[in-house]
Amino acid sequence: MRIAVFGSDGQLGTDFVATVKQGGQDCVPLTIEDVDLTNAPRVEDLLRKLRPDVVVNCAALHDVGQCEEKPALATAVNRDAVGMLSRLCGEMDAKLLTISTDYVFDGTKIEGYTEDDSPNPINQYGVSKLAGERLALANNPKTFVVRTQSLYGVSQLRGKKTNFVDLVLKLSKERDELKVDQCRMAPTGTACLAENLYQLLCSDRYGLYHMSCQGATTWYEFARKIVDLIGAKIRVTPVPNDFFPKNFRRPENTYLINQGLAHAGLDFMPSWEESLRHYLTARGVLA
Numbered sequence: 001m002r003i004a005v006f007g008s009d010g011q012l013g014t015d016f017v018a019t020v021k022q023g024g025q026d027c028v029p030l031t032i033e034d035v036d037l038t039n040a041p042r043v044e045d046l047l048r049k050l051r052p053d054v055v056v057n058c059a060a061l062h063d064v065g066q067c068e069e070k071p072a073l074a075t076a077v078n079r080d081a082v083g084m085l086s087r088l089c090g091e092m093d094a095k096l097l098t099i100s101t102d103y104v105f106d107g108t109k110i111e112g113y114t115e116d117d118s119p120n121p122i123n124q125y126g127v128s129k130l131a132g133e134r135l136a137l138a139n140n141p142k143t144f145v146v147r148t149q150s151l152y153g154v155s156q157l158r159g160k161k162t163n164f165v166d167l168v169l170k171l172s173k174e175r176d177e178l179k180v181d182q183c184r185m186a187p188t189g190t191a192c193l194a195e196n197l198y199q200l201l202c203s204d205r206y207g208l209y210h211m212s213c214q215g216a217t218t219w220y221e222f223a224r225k226i227v228d229l230i231g232a233k234i235r236v237t238p239v240p241n242d243f244f245p246k247n248f249r250r251p252e253n254t255y256l257i258n259q260g261l262a263h264a265g266l267d268f269m270p271s272w273e274e275s276l277r278h279y280l281t282a283r284g285v286l287a
């Protein structure tokens with residue numbers, strides 16, 4: 001099976017490519033340097049030459065503040081490029097797996113969201129990702145759209161932004177106090193996410209799925225857990241969710257429930273605590 005992976009050097013893309021290679025598949029990793037997804041003719045030309053059996057799209061403009069400042073770019077990457085990939089996959093009879101986000105929801109449902117809940121994005125990122133989801137599902141019957149959330153992974157390529165876990169590790173050496181808000185979600189390691197995405201795409205259970213680690217927590221509780229596990233002395237203080245000013249509206253409770261995966265018998269995601277321990281071990285922080 002030939003699998004072309006866009007966004008292959010991102011957090012998720014890096015772990016996904018490793019998983020595909022471990023599975024012995026013919027993997028074609030693609031970065032923005034190979035092809036910019038906003039360049040539709042180049043992408044079409046490339047895919048028609050590659051003739052992949054599966055296209056996996058881990059690429060996105062997911063800096064939420066940047067999406068607010070550059071809505072046209074957010075639309076081009078998160079909606080139009082996904083629409084173009086799904087159209088091409090449909091024409092080539094290829095599977096498409098594209099990643100979406102908890103930010104398609106408005107965050108007002110405290111008990112968590114299933115695939116049956118109605119999206120209601122409250123910022124440009126969420127609007128553009130939801131539009132991409134809809135095109136992906138409409139253009140190609142062999143599409144998986146997978147919403148996930150609050151990712152952290154080992155990829156630290158090309159000076160990319162530090163993920164939350166690494167930020168806490170860093171600040172716990174530099175500061176006495178860490179202030180953290182209490183937005184509710186399930187932090188999800190990209191290593192286990194990549195393995196579960198691979199299982200899903202080997203199936204023919206197409207459609208929309210939620211895929212995040214099990215169990216809801218808050219960013220504050222997550223930070224506390226990291227600090228406890230590494231035995232750091234830093235004080236972790238909860239602050240209101242609007243404590244750090246942002247240029248976008250932020251959904252406050254976006255815990256995703258993996259209902260669709262459970263119904264398909266394909267929910268093998270670990271708890272967020274187990275995923276965190278695995279990550280800290282992989283980073284050499286825990287034995």
Ligand SMILES: NC(=O)c1ccc[n+]([C@@H]2O[C@H](COP(=O)([O-])OP(=O)(O)OC[C@H]3O[C@@H](n4cnc5c(N)ncnc54)[C@H](OP(=O)(O)O)[C@@H]3O)[C@@H](O)[C@H]2O)c1
Binds near residue numbers: 009010037060101102
């Ligand atoms: N990170 C999260 O917490 C989170 C939460 C929910 C959902 N998601 C979704 O999960 C997926 C993976 O996220 P991630 O955290 O792995 O993101 P990431 O580390 O930023 O990776 C995204 C990749 O997309 C590439 N990219 C951006 N614009 C592109 C373009 N025009 N053409 C080709 N490649 C382009 C980026 O390249 P450059 O860096 O070189 O621009 C980067 O390699 C995305 O769909 C995201 O929306 C992420």
